[in-house]
Amino acid sequence: MSKDIFLAYIKKHIDLNEAEESIILSKIKERKYLKNQFLVQQGDVCRYVVFIFTGCVRSYHVDDDGNEHTVSFSIENWWSSDMGSFITQKPADYNVQCIEPTSLIQFDSALMEELFETVPKLERFFRIISQNALVSAQRRVVNTFSKTARERFEIFREDYPELEQRVPQYMIASYLGVTKEFLSKIKGQIARE
Amino acid sequence: MSKDIFLAYIKKHIDLNEAEESIILSKIKERKYLKNQFLVQQGDVCRYVVFIFTGCVRSYHVDDDGNEHTVSFSIENWWSSDMGSFITQKPADYNVQCIEPTSLIQFDSALMEELFETVPKLERFFRIISQNALVSAQRRVVNTFSKTARERFEIFREDYPELEQRVPQYMIASYLGVTKEFLSKIKGQIARE
DNA sequence: CCTATTTCATAATCTAGCTTATTTTTTGTT
DNA sequence: AACAAAAAATAAGCTAGATTATGAAATAGG
Numbered sequence: 001m002s003k004d005i006f007l008a009y010i011k012k013h014i015d016l017n018e019a020e021e022s023i024i025l026s027k028i029k030e031r032k033y034l035k036n037q038f039l040v041q042q043g044d045v046c047r048y049v050v051f052i053f054t055g056c057v058r059s060y061h062v063d064d065d066g067n068e069h070t071v072s073f074s075i076e077n078w079w080s081s082d083m084g085s086f087i088t089q090k091p092a093d094y095n096v097q098c099i100e101p102t103s104l105i106q107f108d109s110a111l112m113e114e115l116f117e118t119v120p121k122l123e124r125f126f127r128i129i130s131q132n133a134l135v136s137a138q139r140r141v142v143n144t145f146s147k148t149a150r151e152r153f154e155i156f157r158e159d160y161p162e163l164e165q166r167v168p169q170y171m172i173a174s175y176l177g178v179t180k181e182f183l184s185k186i187k188g189q190i191a192r193e
Numbered sequence: 194m195s196k197d198i199f200l201a202y203i204k205k206h207i208d209l210n211e212a213e214e215s216i217i218l219s220k221i222k223e224r225k226y227l228k229n230q231f232l233v234q235q236g237d238v239c240r241y242v243v244f245i246f247t248g249c250v251r252s253y254h255v256d257d258d259g260n261e262h263t264v265s266f267s268i269e270n271w272w273s274s275d276m277g278s279f280i281t282q283k284p285a286d287y288n289v290q291c292i293e294p295t296s297l298i299q300f301d302s303a304l305m306e307e308l309f310e311t312v313p314k315l316e317r318f319f320r321i322i323s324q325n326a327l328v329s330a331q332r333r334v335v336n337t338f339s340k341t342a343r344e345r346f347e348i349f350r351e352d353y354p355e356l357e358q359r360v361p362q363y364m365i366a367s368y369l370g371v372t373k374e375f376l377s378k379i380k381g382q383i384a385r386e
Numbered sequence: 387c388c389t390a391t392t393t394c395a396t397a398a399t400c401t402a403g404c405t406t407a408t409t410t411t412t413t414g415t416t
Numbered sequence: 417a418a419c420a421a422a423a424a425a426t427a428a429g430c431t432a433g434a435t436t437a438t439g440a441a442a443t444a445g446g
Contacts, residue, residue, distance in 0.1 A: 120313060341402075
């Protein structure tokens with residue numbers, strides 16, 4: 001059952017006894033979204049952090065010129081949210097949208113706090129998760145500055161091998177920080193070698 | 194006393210009772226570094242996470258072409274480390290260097306775990322800190338893609354008003370992701386208006 | 387199965403920011 | 417105070433990547 005995927009994922013990072021497992025199972029439930037539905041829209045307050053069972057979710061910011069900038073893709077066994085908005089309860093900077101039919105668990109603040117209270121170990125779990133996410137985010141900052149667009153594309157391919165087939169190219173371009181035309185040019189270049 | 198600064202800082206994010214406060218106080222101690230000393234060097238394993246009382250610390254990555262890329266500046270009441278290396282115990286991607294004489298608390302893994310065990314609330318504290326840092330890192334990626342170098346410089350000035358006077362320009366340039374020459378040009382442009 | 391809408395490829399032109407080089411200013415050391 | 421070394425300013429020429437434009441190929445919906 002798909003809720004067990006979540007338990008297994010937690011147990012990669014911390015130990016859980018049976019009591020704790022059943023508390024967690026009792027409090028979470030699966031929810032499904034259709035392709036193109038939004039979990040949050042830029043400007044609204046973000047109410048949820050989600051854990052994804054299946055599907056794919058994209059977070060992106062639309063800037064003043066109307067250009068999209070993809071912050072992250074989240075797939076199976078990963079998290080998504082506009083954390084800044086979720087924490088501060090201020091308007092979201094990002095759109096969080098399903099780009100495939102997606103099945104997930106939705107955690108609102110109340111559920112989050114309830115879980116922390118009943119299973120305090122989860123504080124540790126979320127600390128570890130958050131630290132790991134921070135490390136990736138910092139690495140991305142450095143890569144953005146130190147690598148060419150082509151190198152960043154190659155890194156993207158290694159980091160997310162399946163994703164290239166699953167999401168349209170213009171989204172990948174906006175994740176890499178280049179135009180779709182330029183990404184197309186890079187692919188042409190690579191193919192010609 | 195400077196250790197109290199640290200307690201005050203923690204208490205901005207979580208509540209502590211007296212027992213917890215004294216445990217924390219008993220386990221931490223101040224350490225001083227000279228200007229230019231390294232807390233970690235790229236390639237070594239990072240042994241510490243530090244909290245800064247006074248001074249300024251820079252984390253930067255030197256890429257294959259020998260160019261420096263500043264990941265972060267950390268000043269009074271902030272953290273520094275190569276988190277990726279600290280967590281995984283693999284070689285550090287970053288140099289972490291004092292750019293002023295710096296007074297700080299040094300947390301190694303053992304101390305960290307000891308603190309988490311004796312004051313479990315600190316798991317929550319570090320989760321919050323990490324989440325906030327993650328939010329900034331994500332915002333920085335988006336800004337890098339959506340703003341011009343000049344806009345990023347103006348944002349930097351607003352975010353860290355004192356820092357411009359405290360650190361050399363070439364470091365600011367490497368934080369913004371531009372060359373020192375180009376930052377100089379931007380400053381000239383702004384001055385001429 | 388057909389049409390409309392997205393998505394992708396290719397190419398010419400253009401620009402923000404890089405490189406390289408030289409000069410001036412600031413900082414640190416004896 | 418004097419010298420050396422690091423940092424900053426300025427400027428000319430150069431490229432990575434943007435913009436604009438056009439056509440071809442996929443997808444999706446009816």
